[in-house]
Amino acid sequence: MAQDLILKNDRIWLPLGFSFIPTLLLEYHSSPIGGHMGENFTWTGIRKDVARFGAACLDCQYTKYETQKAVGLLYPLPVPCRPWEDLSLDFIIGLPEFCGHTTILVVVDQFSKGIHLGMLPTRHTAHTVVVLFIDMVSKIHGMPRSLVSDRDPFFISHF
Numbered sequence: 001m002a003q004d005l006i007l008k009n010d011r012i013w014l015p016l017g018f019s020f021i022p023t024l025l026l027e028y029h030s031s032p033i034g035g036h037m038g039e040n041f042t043w044t045g046i047r048k049d050v051a052r053f054g055a056a057c058l059d060c061q062y063t064k065y066e067t068q069k070a071v072g073l074l075y076p077l078p079v080p081c082r083p084w085e086d087l088s089l090d091f092i093i094g095l096p097e098f099c100g101h102t103t104i105l106v107v108v109d110q111f112s113k114g115i116h117l118g119m120l121p122t123r124h125t126a127h128t129v130v131v132l133f134i135d136m137v138s139k140i141h142g143m144p145r146s147l148v149s150d151r152d153p154f155f156i157s158h159f
Contacts, residue, residue: 014043025053077148080111084141088148089133097122105129107137110148 006013014021024041043049054060080086092104101119108115118132137144 008042011040011042014041016044018043021049025049029053029057077110078146080109083112083114084109084137085145086110086148087137087144087146090150091120105132107133 014024021043078086086109088108088110090106090108092106093102095102095104098119100121102122103120103124105118105120106115107118116136118136120128120132
């Protein structure tokens with residue numbers, strides 16, 4: 001405690017619901033160096049309060065820029081000519097648990113619309129998905145020519 005102030009990580013700690021917090025948000029947001037109050041003050045839920053304040057500011061919303069790379073042009077998928085060469089993959093998640101499994105891997109053949117379904121545990125990895133895919137699809141039909149997914153992190157991760 002320094003001069004009757006409570007410090008946390010060299011910042012002045014303010015109690016939850018302290019009436020001065022909205023004034024601090026407004027003053028630091030409106031100043032020329034805006035947005036650096038975290039160097040001086042802290043309180044429980046500061047990140048949430050700052051995010052909520054920024055989301056309500058029209059100027060911030062107008063000047064906010066997109067942080068993701070621009071998406072490329074869309075083009076149609078080729079028309080499949082044989083069964084089990086062009087496949088799509090997706091997950092059904094959040095199912096009630098059955099034998100430790102809560103997710104289903106859905107593999108659809110784009111030519112015949114045939115499907116294979118495989119159960120996955122709640123905590124599955126890219127490796128477990130690949131092993132299941134090989135066991136339920138590749139062993140029967142061979143390796144496909146193309147796989148289409150919704151770019152789920154499991155499909156684009158490195159394993």
